[in-house]
Amino acid sequence: MQIAPGAFHFRRCLSLERQRAIADRCRELVDGAVPAYVPVVRGGGKMHVRMLCLGRHWNGKTYRYEPTRSDFDDLPAPPLPEEFRRLAGEIAASAGMSLDADLCILNYYDAEGRMGLHQDKDESAESIAAGLPVVSVSIGDTARFLFGGLKRRDPIEAMLLESGDAFVFGGPARLRYHGVSRIAPSTAPRELGFTGRFNLTFRRY
Ligand SMILES: O=C(O)CCC(=O)C(=O)O
Numbered sequence: 001m002q003i004a005p006g007a008f009h010f011r012r013c014l015s016l017e018r019q020r021a022i023a024d025r026c027r028e029l030v031d032g033a034v035p036a037y038v039p040v041v042r043g044g045g046k047m048h049v050r051m052l053c054l055g056r057h058w059n060g061k062t063y064r065y066e067p068t069r070s071d072f073d074d075l076p077a078p079p080l081p082e083e084f085r086r087l088a089g090e091i092a093a094s095a096g097m098s099l100d101a102d103l104c105i106l107n108y109y110d111a112e113g114r115m116g117l118h119q120d121k122d123e124s125a126e127s128i129a130a131g132l133p134v135v136s137v138s139i140g141d142t143a144r145f146l147f148g149g150l151k152r153r154d155p156i157e158a159m160l161l162e163s164g165d166a167f168v169f170g171g172p173a174r175l176r177y178h179g180v181s182r183i184a185p186s187t188a189p190r191e192l193g194f195t196g197r198f199n200l201t202f203r204r205y
Contacts, residue, residue, distance in 0.1 A: 003147065003157070006131065006173030008095040014137070014164040016191055023139050025081065026198040029054070030108055034075045048114045055080035055103035056205055063122050065103070065205055080104055088135045088202035095168040097133045101202035109143065109197040111185035117146060117156070117177045123205050132204045133170025139163055140188040140197040148177035161199075163189055 003009050014022070029052055030036035036052035039060035047060065056065045057077040068076045085101050092099035107115070120134050138161040145167070148156040158181070161167060169176055183197055 004173055006171035007169045010166040012164045013166050019139050019164050020192055023192045034078050036108055037072055049107040049109050052106045053077045058105055091135045091166045092133050097170045099133050099135055102205050104200050104202045107199045109183050111183055113183050115180040117179040119175050119177055121175055123203050127204050131171040131174045133168050135202040136167040137200045138165045142184040142187040143197055144181045146179045146181055150175055152177055
């Protein structure tokens with residue numbers, strides 16, 4: 001369903017089976033050899049998620065992408081799994097857009113997880129100018145997602161992102177402010193076998 005020009009919310013578009021496969025992969029990754037961590041951002045505050053970047057690392061201190069995690073442990077960002085890249089392309093296509101993702105920011109939210117209102121604007125100038133979409137996939141607990149305008153003070157719409165939902169924003173919506181105000185604990189489908197929420201945002205640098 002189109003929310004605004006360039007912004008689409010696809011409810012429950014992923015079957016439980018696919019959600020489960022994604023959740024299992026995310027769990028392996030966040031506790032793998034290059035684990036997720038809680039970034040400390042520019043102003044010195046801690047983020048309220050555990051983050052793991054795949055394909056390219058987003059540095060929370062410089063707000064730039066880099067191959068290794070120079071703000072944390074200098075480990076290289078793990079590659080973006082091929083099945084994730086395909087999934088992002090498939091979802092973008094259902095919004096009538098095209099995305100050959102080369103990176104994913106995978107965030108894990110516990111019951112206290114949240115993310116302040118921000119724009120995704122650290123990808124290359126070419127990617128942003130072309131309006132290449134950000135494709136977001138939610139797995140696990142429901143989130144209260146905020147979607148605003150191109151200016152921080154523009155009106156904000158709140159919506160629920162549930163497990164198996166996808167949200168796409170590209171074209172004229174690419175730089176719209178967004179964030180997560182709260183998580184509804186214990187709302188994840190029991191079949192997924194974990195608590196909390198994974199959110200994957202696929203982008204092209
Ligand atoms: O968790 C979400 O739904 C949004 C994540 C987000 O805004 C981001 O990774 O930039």
